[in-house]
Amino acid sequence: MSDHPLNYTAYLIDLDGTVYLGKQALPTVRETLQKLRKLGKRLLFLTNDASRRREKIAAKLLNMGIEVAPQEILNPSYIAIHYLYQHFPGAPVFVIGEGDLADELSQAGLQLCDDPARIRVVLVSTDHRFNYRKLKIAFDAIRHGAAFLATNADRTYPGQNGEEMPDTGAIIAAIEACTAHPLDVLLGKPATTMAELALEILALPAAECLLIGDNPETDIRMGHRAKIPTALVRSGIAANLNPLSESDSPNYVFSQLGDIFKT
Amino acid sequence: MSDHPLNYTAYLIDLDGTVYLGKQALPTVRETLQKLRKLGKRLLFLTNDASRRREKIAAKLLNMGIEVAPQEILNPSYIAIHYLYQHFPGAPVFVIGEGDLADELSQAGLQLCDDPARIRVVLVSTDHRFNYRKLKIAFDAIRHGAAFLATNADRTYPGQNGEEMPDTGAIIAAIEACTAHPLDVLLGKPATTMAELALEILALPAAECLLIGDNPETDIRMGHRAKIPTALVRSGIAANLNPLSESDSPNYVFSQLGDIFKT
Numbered sequence: 079m080s081d082h083p084l085n086y087t088a089y090l091i092d093l094d095g096t097v098y099l100g101k102q103a104l105p106t107v108r109e110t111l112q113k114l115r116k117l118g119k120r121l122l123f124l125t126n127d128a129s130r131r132r133e134k135i136a137a138k139l140l141n142m143g144i145e146v147a148p149q150e151i152l153n154p155s156y157i158a159i160h161y162l163y164q165h166f167p168g169a170p171v172f173v174i175g176e177g178d179l180a181d182e183l184s185q186a187g188l189q190l191c192d193d194p195a196r197i198r199v200v201l202v203s204t205d206h207r208f209n210y211r212k213l214k215i216a217f218d219a220i221r222h223g224a225a226f227l228a229t230n231a232d233r234t235y236p237g238q239n240g241e242e243m244p245d246t247g248a249i250i251a252a253i254e255a256c257t258a259h260p261l262d263v264l265l266g267k268p269a270t271t272m273a274e275l276a277l278e279i280l281a282l283p284a285a286e287c288l289l290i291g292d293n294p295e296t297d298i299r300m301g302h303r304a305k306i307p308t309a310l311v312r313s314g315i316a317a318n319l320n321p322l323s324e325s326d327s328p329n330y331v332f333s334q335l336g337d338i339f340k341t
Numbered sequence: 342m343s344d345h346p347l348n349y350t351a352y353l354i355d356l357d358g359t360v361y362l363g364k365q366a367l368p369t370v371r372e373t374l375q376k377l378r379k380l381g382k383r384l385l386f387l388t389n390d391a392s393r394r395r396e397k398i399a400a401k402l403l404n405m406g407i408e409v410a411p412q413e414i415l416n417p418s419y420i421a422i423h424y425l426y427q428h429f430p431g432a433p434v435f436v437i438g439e440g441d442l443a444d445e446l447s448q449a450g451l452q453l454c455d456d457p458a459r460i461r462v463v464l465v466s467t468d469h470r471f472n473y474r475k476l477k478i479a480f481d482a483i484r485h486g487a488a489f490l491a492t493n494a495d496r497t498y499p500g501q502n503g504e505e506m507p508d509t510g511a512i513i514a515a516i517e518a519c520t521a522h523p524l525d526v527l528l529g530k531p532a533t534t535m536a537e538l539a540l541e542i543l544a545l546p547a548a549e550c551l552l553i554g555d556n557p558e559t560d561i562r563m564g565h566r567a568k569i570p571t572a573l574v575r576s577g578i579a580a581n582l583n584p585l586s587e588s589d590s591p592n593y594v595f596s597q598l599g600d601i602f603k604t
Contacts, residue, residue, distance in 0.1 A: 209472035210507070217507050233519050244473070244480050244519035251518035256496050256507035 083288060083309060083330050083338045088120040088280050090273070090306065092291030093135070093151075094127065095314020096335060100240070103142035104313045106336025111144060113339060121150055122276050124289075126230040126266040126296065128154035128203040128246075129177030152279075154229030155182040157265045157272050158201060161227075162188055170196045172219055174212050174249060175203035175229070194218030202249050203229040213252055220257045230266035232296075267296035273304035290335065294326035302326070311335055346551060346572060346593050346601045351383040351543050353536070353569065355554030356398070356414075357390065358577020359598060363503070366405035367576045369599025374407060376602060384413055385539050387552075389493040389529040389559065391417035391466040391509075392440030415542075417492030418445040420528045420535050421464060424490075425451055433459045435482055437475050437512060438466035438492070457481030465512050466492040476515055483520045493529035495559075530559035536567035553598065557589035565589070574598055 091097060097107050114121060123146060125135065132148035132155075139146045155178065162171060162183075170191035173180045183201075184190050191197050197219035205212075220226050230246050237243040250261055265271045277284060284306045291297020292314030301308035309330035332338060354360060360370050377384060386409060388398065395411035395418075402409045418441065425434060425446075433454035436443045446464075447453050454460050460482035468475075483489050493509050500506040513524055528534045540547060547569045554560020555577030564571035572593035595601060 206473045206477075208476070210469045213471070213507050213511060214469075217505075217511075221505075233521060242480075242484075244476050244515070248476060248480075248515040248519035252507070252511040252515035255514035256511035258496060 081329075083332075083341050084117070086119070086288040086307070087286040088122065088282055088288075089114060090122050090124055090276050090287055090289040091335075092267075092289075092293070092297045093123055093125040095292035096290060096297075096311050097123070097139070097144065098142060099314060100236075101138075101142075103144060104334060106334050108143050110336045110338060111146075120280060120282075121146075122280065123151045124267065124272055124276065124291075124297075125151070125153050126232065128175055128179050128229040128266075131178040131182050132156060134178070152272055152276055154203060154266050155179050157275060158227070158229060159183060159186040159188065160275055161263070161265055161271060162199065162201075166199050166225065169198035171199045171201055172197040172215055172224070173201050173203070174205050174208060174216060175201070176205045176207060179203050179229070194222055194224075197222070197224045199225045199227060200253070201227045201229070202246055202253065204232075204235060204246050205249060206243070208249050213256070216253050217256050220253065220259050225262045226253065226257075226259060227263045227265060228261055231261070231264055267291075267293075268299035268303065270300060270304040273300050273306055277304070277306075288329075290332075290338075294328075298326045298328045301328070309338070311337075346595075346604050347380070349382070349551040349570070350549040351385065351545055351551075352377060353385050353387055353539050353550055353552040354598075355530075355552075355556070355560045356386055356388040358555035359553060359560075359574050360386070360402070360407065361405060362577060363499075364401075364405075366407060367597060369597050371406050373599045373601060374409075383543060383545075384409075385543065386414045387530065387535055387539065387554075387560075388414070388416050389495060391438055391442050391492040391529075394441040394445050395419060397441070415535055415539055417466060417529050418442050420538060421490070421492060422446060422449040422451065423538055424526070424528055424534060425462065425464075429462050429488065432461035434462045434464055435460040435478055435487070436464050436466070437468050437471060437479060438464070439468045439470060442466055442492070457485055457487075460485070460487045462488045462490060463516070464490045464492070465509055465516065467495075467498060467509050468512060469506070471512050476519070479516050480519050483516065483522050488525045489516065489520075489522060490526045490528060491524055494524070494527055530554075530556075531562035531566065533563060533567040536563050536569060540567070540569075551592075553595075553601075557591075561589045561591045564591070572601070574600075 132151045136148045232245040233247040234242045235245040289301040290309045308328040310328040395414040495508040496510040497505045498508040552564040553572045571591040573591040
């Protein structure tokens with residue numbers, strides 16, 4: 079396989095900062111995805127956003143004129159459901175999270191629970207309704223032996239109007255501090271759980287996929303860890319990041335997604 | 342001054358685990374304090390409990406038959422008021438805390454505020470009503486340049502029925518994680534702020550005081566840092582702690598407070 083960004087079988091593509099920014103599709107994205115599909119390339123879209131179910135993300139993309147099937151999207155709730163079925167079958171789960179996360183888990187047949195004596199897994203995510211009651215339940219459950227998982231570990235996320243908001247990293251830190259128990263499993267980027275599931279779904283070896291994202295610390299780092307070749311797009315968080323740290327340096331750098339056809 | 346625990350001018354005595362446990366006075370405490378007073382010794386009582394004002398702590402002690410004036414008690418709200426007047430005169434303060442803390446600050450004439458653009462100091466303490474809204478205000482204020490203070494940094498505290506509860510350490514960790522800004526000033530033990538104020542009130546050099554407490558990591562460590570001689574009582578948290586780490590080893594070890602007269 080020659081060293082050209084079009085010589086891959088599948089593309090794992092980050093959403094926020096790579097495909098869209100806020101409610102706007104980024105330039106060249108729509109036509110690039112269409113061209114890749116025409117070439118018979120397989121596509122999966124990866125996001126750390128735990129508050130929206132896959133159908134809603136697909137609908138948001140469609141609003142921007144980008145056709146993506148919900149099954150082509152890997153979001154933290156999907157990863158969590160898969161991981162919990164595989165590693166903690168039947169285990170009662172306490173969810174600290176917002177939006178669709180708890181609903182999705184529950185609809186997938188997982189048992190949600192807020193009784194610390196019964197909880198076997200504490201799953202933490204973005205939650206702007208986080209409070210002391212939830213902290214205490216997580217604290218008691220983890221001290222009773224529950225596993226401590228998180229969908230992502232971001233310090234902040236961009237809220238409405240682009241305002242920065244405290245994110246899951248703050249909740250993880252609070253629980254780690256009082257329990258003196260470090261997080262057991264991180265499901266989202268830059269952990270490899272999401273990448274491994276993507277490869278499993280595609281039934282492809284890492285070397286046949288190209289991971290494209292805008293964040294060196296999550297997207298590119300996950301690619302390195304999972305031995306998946308990487309391309310950084312400078313359309314999101316890494317627009318002005320220069321130079322990149324060596325450990326997070328990608329195989330390709332594009333100013334935007336469409337550059338994949340210009341190399 | 343000979344090396345005898347009765348050869349000090351003043352005694353700085355921890356409360357929980359040294360003077361009482363829960364609602365019970367510990368053995369020999371009452372008569373020991375009376376004997377020390379008869380010898381003309383000066384007494385100050387130090388606690389990291391930020392939820393009760395000094396008058397209530399004095400009333401609790403009186404219920405156990407122990408007479409202590411509110412002015413002999415140094416608690417975090419007293420320390421905070423003193424510190425804020427000294428270092429941040431007139432600055433609007435956002436308080437994350439419970440019980441009497443905010444009331445005491447407000448009655449002492451400090452300006453409480455929850456507008457992130459105006460807040461100059463974020464003061465964190467034990468708060469079982471901690472929630473995302475408070476986290477967000479602290480986050481915005483600290484990113485606008487407010488100083489980040491805490492009354493204590495304990496990971497947990499003993500709640501009713503002796504049940505362990507997440508404490509200020511968890512709230513500090515959450516704020517540090519999302520702001521990427523470490524705590525600026527710790528007011529309570531083992532920081533020396535409380536010890537320095539005690540020496541200022543007594544107008545005595547450190548060498549003329551003996552600090553007596555049950556917790557190597559807070560009481561004894563603060564004594565070391567402030568160069569105050571220390572005595573560990575094995576009536577509270579350190580009952581079964583053996584051996585002590587070298588950095589937290591005290592000048593004297595007593596099984597209970599009364600042993601001060603047996604050496």
